[in-house]
Amino acid sequence: MSSKKQFGCDYTIALAGNPNVGKTSIFNNLTGMHQHTGNWPGKTVSNAYGMCEHDGKNFLLVDLPGTYSLMSNSAEEEIARNYICFGNADICVVVVDATCLERNLNLVFQILEMTPNVVVCVNLLDEAKKKSIEIDLDRLSKLLNIPVVGTIANKPKTLKKLLDVIHSTLTDSSKDISSISSPVIYDKQVEDYISLLESDIEDILPSNKKYLSRWIALKMLDENCSINEALKSNLNIDLQDNSVIQEKLIKFKSDLESENLSLSSLRDKIVLNIMTKAEEIRKETCTFADSKYNLKTRKIDKILTSKKFGIPIMLLFLAVIFWITITGANYPSRLLSDFFGFIQGKLLVLFDNLHVPDFWTNILIYRYVSDCYMGCICYAASYGNFLPVIYFT
Ligand SMILES: Nc1nc2c(ncn2[C@@H]2O[C@H](COP(=O)(O)OP(=O)(O)O)[C@@H](O)[C@H]2O)c(=O)[nH]1
Numbered sequence: 193m194s195s196k197k198q199f200g201c202d203y204t205i206a207l208a209g210n211p212n213v214g215k216t217s218i219f220n221n222l223t224g225m226h227q228h229t230g231n232w233p234g235k236t237v238s239n240a241y242g243m244c245e246h247d248g249k250n251f252l253l254v255d256l257p258g259t260y261s262l263m264s265n266s267a268e269e270e271i272a273r274n275y276i277c278f279g280n281a282d283i284c285v286v287v288v289d290a291t292c293l294e295r296n297l298n299l300v301f302q303i304l305e306m307t308p309n310v311v312v313c314v315n316l317l318d319e320a321k322k323k324s325i326e327i328d329l330d331r332l333s334k335l336l337n338i339p340v341v342g343t344i345a346n347k348p349k350t351l352k353k354l355l356d357v358i359h360s361t362l363t364d365s366s367k368d369i370s371s372i373s374s375p376v377i378y379d380k381q382v383e384d385y386i387s388l389l390e391s392d393i394e395d396i397l398p399s400n401k402k403y404l405s406r407w408i409a410l411k412m413l414d415e416n417c418s419i420n421e422a423l424k425s426n427l428n429i430d431l432q433d434n435s436v437i438q439e440k441l442i443k444f445k446s447d448l449e450s451e452n453l454s455l456s457s458l459r460d461k462i463v464l465n466i467m468t469k470a471e472e473i474r475k476e477t478c479t480f481a482d483s484k485y486n487l488k489t490r491k492i493d494k495i496l497t498s499k500k501f502g503i504p505i506m507l508l509f510l511a512v513i514f515w516i517t518i519t520g521a522n523y524p525s526r527l528l529s530d531f532f533g534f535i536q537g538k539l540l541v542l543f544d545n546l547h548v549p550d551f552w553t554n555i556l557i558y559r560y561v562s563d564c565y566m567g568c569i570c571y572a573a574s575y576g577n578f579l580p581v582i583y584f585t
Pocket residue numbers: 209210211212213214215216217218228229230231236258315316317318319343344345346
């Protein structure tokens with residue numbers, strides 16, 4: 193049963209986006225629910241559903257897990273990808289972080305390859321303002337050819353505007369879906385490959401999923417991608433069974449080899465085209481009042497990711513972690529042990545002076561103090577940073 197029927201609503205809205213961009217905050221503020229919000233990726237690992245009412249219509253909101261891409265490299269990515277492609281939401285709102293638009297655009301492009309019903313929600317505008325970043329939302333909307341709304345998740349006025357835009361997009365009968373697509377044009381080789389397969393893929397897709405043909409063609413370049421499984425289970429389509437598509441694919445690969453190229457080189461080109469487009473759009477839409485903003489972070493990034501220093505620095509970090517695991521963890525462990533040994537000694541003297549019976553001394557001091565010691569170790573370890581401490585104590 194579709195979620196729309198199941199929840200008896202008028203429209204279904206999927207909320208997608210990178211982790212920590214404010215999807216759950218927007219979801220909670222619109223639905224009045226209390227899904228957990230937080231600061232670490234992988235926290236929302238399944239879809240959360242909630243209802244809200246706007247202009248006399250019931251909207252079902254679906255808070256998707258946060259993902260940086262939709263390559264199905266993880267459970268979160270697979271859940272989000274399957275919902276966007278096959279969940280039949282009426283609209284997908286891609287929430288992006290106003291303070292790092294360029295990085296977030298990658299996901300917007302990917303989603304635009306899966307569905308034309310997209311609204312971009314530029315959230316964290318208050319944080320962007322603090323960092324003196326201004327975003328030209330109208331220009332962004334023109335460049336992407338889809339509606340763009342700016343929000344601050346805890347400001348109801350901005351969320352009302354978001355719902356207004358969603359509603360008007362849903363009811364806009366003049367919208368020409370065929371004019372909406374990802375703004376990324378790939379290198380000629382990749383585009384030639386897409387045109388080779390696109391129409392054959394389109395032929396086997398149901399009428400409401402034809403839009404997916406370009407994206408499926410692209411995903412077929414990724415040999416480890418689970419696209420065939422997803423198509424089999426959601427649309428009952430088996431690409432491997434389609435001899436026309438498979439033959440074209442084999443011929444394309446051998447042509448590529450004869451040019452001394454590989455599928456992975458094509459995938460690299462795709463990534464480069466996406467990054468270049470994201471940078472181009474960011475340059476056209478974002479202004480940094482403080483030109484030195486992010487300069488330090490970018491300098492550090494440049495060093496950490498450079499070919500010359502990147503690997504030695506990574507090895508150095510690994511060596512430090514190795515040292516902490518083998519030797520370093522002994523120091524905090526010894527400190528804790530000395531501390532509790534000291535307390536134990538003092539308590540023993542006190543209990544002796546008070547003539548406390550041995551039975552109680554054993555329970556209260558030997559047992560209780562050592563439990564406290566283990567408790568501290570486990571508490572530290574539960575924070576992850578001190579995992580080696582528990583490991584060696
Ligand atoms: N300042 C500010 N903080 C926000 C905004 N939206 C979300 N946050 C905070 O950002 C963090 C991550 O938000 P969350 O909704 O869990 O992001 P999600 O991972 O995309 O679901 C939380 O601490 C939120 O309180 C916003 O518009 N402005």
